[in-house]
Amino acid sequence: MTVASLAGTLARAGRAWEWRTLVFAALxxxxxxxxxxxxxxxxxxxxxxxxxxxxxxxxxxxGGTKVALLLPLSAQGETTRIATAMKQAAxxxxxxxxxxxxxxxxxxxxxxxxxxxxxADAALNEGAKxxxxxxxxxxxxxxxxxxxxxxxxxIAFSSVSSTAGSGxxxxxxxxxxxxxxxxxxxxxxxxxxxxALYPKTPYGAAVEQALVRSASTYGATVAAAERYARETLSVxxxxxxxxxxxxxxxxxxxxxxxxxxxxLLHTLGVVLSQNGVTANSIKVxxxxxxxxxxxxxxxxxxGGWYAGVSPDLxxxxxxxxxxxYGGKPPRIASLAYDATSLAIRVAKGGQFTASAIxxxxxxxxxxxxxxxxxxxxxxxxxxxxxxTESGPKVIAPAxxxxxxxx
Numbered sequence: 001m002t003v004a005s006l007a008g009t010l011a012r013a014g015r016a017w018e019w020r021t022l023v024f025a026a027l028x029x030x031x032x033x034x035x036x037x038x039x040x041x042x043x044x045x046x047x048x049x050x051x052x053x054x055x056x057x058x059x060x061x062x063g064g065t066k067v068a069l070l071l072p073l074s075a076q077g078e079t080t081r082i083a084t085a086m087k088q089a090a091x092x093x094x095x096x097x098x099x100x101x102x103x104x105x106x107x108x109x110x111x112x113x114x115x116x117x118x119x120a121d122a123a124l125n126e127g128a129k130x131x132x133x134x135x136x137x138x139x140x141x142x143x144x145x146x147x148x149x150x151x152x153x154x155i156a157f158s159s160v161s162s163t164a165g166s167g168x169x170x171x172x173x174x175x176x177x178x179x180x181x182x183x184x185x186x187x188x189x190x191x192x193x194x195x196a197l198y199p200k201t202p203y204g205a206a207v208e209q210a211l212v213r214s215a216s217t218y219g220a221t222v223a224a225a226e227r228y229a230r231e232t233l234s235v236x237x238x239x240x241x242x243x244x245x246x247x248x249x250x251x252x253x254x255x256x257x258x259x260x261x262x263x264l265l266h267t268l269g270v271v272l273s274q275n276g277v278t279a280n281s282i283k284v285x286x287x288x289x290x291x292x293x294x295x296x297x298x299x300x301x302x303g304g305w306y307a308g309v310s311p312d313l314x315x316x317x318x319x320x321x322x323x324x325y326g327g328k329p330p331r332i333a334s335l336a337y338d339a340t341s342l343a344i345r346v347a348k349g350g351q352f353t354a355s356a357i358x359x360x361x362x363x364x365x366x367x368x369x370x371x372x373x374x375x376x377x378x379x380x381x382x383x384x385x386x387x388t389e390s391g392p393k394v395i396a397p398a399x400x401x402x403x404x405x406x
Contacts, residue, residue, distance in 0.1 A: 064101040065352075067343045068123030069336070070133035070143065075111030083135070085321075085329040086157075086336035090132070092324055093340035100344045109134050113142035120146045128152065130352040132171075132339045137163050144168050153352055155339045157332065161206065164376030169357055171339045173367075175203065175259070177380050178287045179210035180217070181307035185384045185396055186255055187218040191283045195224040195246055196257040197239065197268060207259045207287065223253045230260075232267050239268060243275035246282065256282045258300065261289030269300025279303050286387070291331070296391050307382040309367045310394050317366055338365040361402070368398040 069090055071083040087106055094100045105128055107119035116139035120131060124146060131147050134140055137160035147154045147167065154168040164170045186192075196211055198204035204227065215222050224245040226238035246253045256277070258268055265286075272278070284304035286295075291308060295301050314331075321329045342363055346356045354374075362371030362379075369381040384396035 064103055065130075065347050066105055066123075066126060066128045067102045067340075067347075067352075068120070068128035068131045068133075069104050069106045069340070070109050070116060070119050070123070070131060070135075070139070071106065071336075072111035072115075072135055072139075073106075073108040075109075079111055082330050082332060085325075085333040086135075088325050089321065089329065089333040089337040090340040092321065093337045093344065097341065097344045100347075102344055102347050104340065109139055111136065111139075113138045116140075117142040117146060119143075124150050124152060130155070130343055130346075132336070132343060133157055140168060153354055153357060155342070155357065157335050157339075160202075161377055166376075167354060169372045169376045170378055171335050171342075172378065173288055173335075173380075174378060175206045175287060176210040176213075177378070177382065178307045179207060179257075179259075180214045181380075181382045182285050182287075182305055182384065183211065183214035183220060184218050185307075186283065186285060186305060187220045191255040191285075192218075192220040193223045193249075193253045194220055194255040194257055194285075195242055195253050195282075196222060196226075197242055197260075198225065198227045199230045199260055199264075200227050201230055204259065207257075211257060220255075223249065230264065232264070235264075235268055236271055239271040240275055243272055243277045246277055247275075254283060255285060257285045258304075259287040259289060261286070261292045262294050265290070265292075265301065266294060266298045269298055272300055290387060291392070295387055296389050298387075301387045302389065304387045305395070306385055306387070306392075308385050308392065310383045310398065311385075311392055312394075313366065313368070334366040338363075338367070338370075341365070364401070369401055371402060 069087065071086055072079050073083045073087065074080065075083065090104060094104060105123050105126055107123050109116040109119045116134045120143040123131065129152060131143065131152060131154045133156060134143055135157045137158045140154070140156045140158045140163040144154060144163070144166065155171050156163065156168055157172055158170060159172045159174060161170070161174060161176065194211070194215060196208070198208050208225070211222060214220070224242055226242040228235045228238040246256070258265060260268065279300050279302045284300060286301065286304050286306035288306065288308050290301060290306050317334055318328055321333065343352070345363070346352055349356060358372040358374055360371065362369050367380060368383070371379050373379055381399040381402065383394045383398040385392035386395045
């Protein structure tokens with residue numbers, strides 16, 4: 001099963017937004033993190049890791065603080081490949097550090113709440129002082145109480161914002177961050193009157209809420225919006241209604257948010273074009289779901305903007321992982337790399353306290369700079385990308401660090 005087909009299957013099950021990162025390619029191989037000062041410095045070098053005779057990097061000797069890594073290694077189908085890639089990326093972070101100072105306790109959750117709780121209990125009983133993972137929101141909800149009862153913090157990989165807080169931090173790609181970044185950029189260029197097409201999914205609801213907040217923050221207006229069932233035959237009427245509103249505005253509505261990706265984005269574009277709305281008549285905005293092999297050949301996306309990771313960073317991590325393990329990793333693998341690397345960095349400074357994890361200085365990760373807010377949600381510095389026929393191009397680079405005190 002391909003990542004794209006997996007995303008489609010999960011969408012029909014109403015959970016695609018939590019797996020949205022699986023449609024991405026790969027990320028950068030080099031991670032750095034800040035020290036106690038406000039300036040972020042290098043944590044790992046970019047020298048090739050020592051490898052064993054099989055080509056797989058040899059892990060450094062164990063020792064130091066125990067950190068749990070909870071992944072659905074025995075789940076079915078594509079999930080197993082994803083979990084394996086995340087495990088390998090976490091191990092790559094150990095190798096890259098040279099002297100990690102932590103012992104990684106990898107536990108299989110089986111992809112269920114009960115399995116995740118059992119894995120967490122086992123790791124905590126073995127002395128884990130930090131939990132990385134699990135992956136799905138139902139797993140996170142099962143693990144969080146167990147961790148809280150032991151005063152252990154969690155850095156999970158779920159994209160469901162409501163699972164954050166009370167010692168649970170989300171190392172994930174959140175639609176809120178992407179929307180905030182692209183709306184801020186668009187508004188600065190005069191694209192402030194926005195129409196939007198949302199899928200009737202939890203992901204679509206999260207995007208809608210994020211757009212309303214971001215529009216208010218950056219002086220933009222959500223002038224029109226429609227929602228559609230995420231099926232090809234269900235998009236026509238909502239698209240026609242929105243296209244009519246855009247046409248009737250006589251140019252006042254100058255921006256269109258299309259958060260969906262893949263084949264459905266192409267379908268939306270076809271219906272929009274049939275009703276007089278094209279990439280030449282309006283500025284189109286997207287989300288990370290545009291990081292799909294279909295998007296460069298999708299006419300409605302041509303010249304469109306979205307917030308994401310620089311393609312150069314994507315290519316570097318892709319190459320780094322392939323050299324160690326072969327093949328191309330799912331993008332979500334980089335989250336395990338970043339989380340493990342953060343654990344290594346924080347361990348060198350002392351205990352895994354909430355204040356250390358949520359340092360306002362932030363960390364330089366494989367996706368660029370990031371930091372955790374006190375509510376457990378991640379804040380990322382993302383590049384603004386423009387879609388072309390040859391793929392996304394950076395038109396506004398990501399910030400290199402967060403402003404002091406911001």
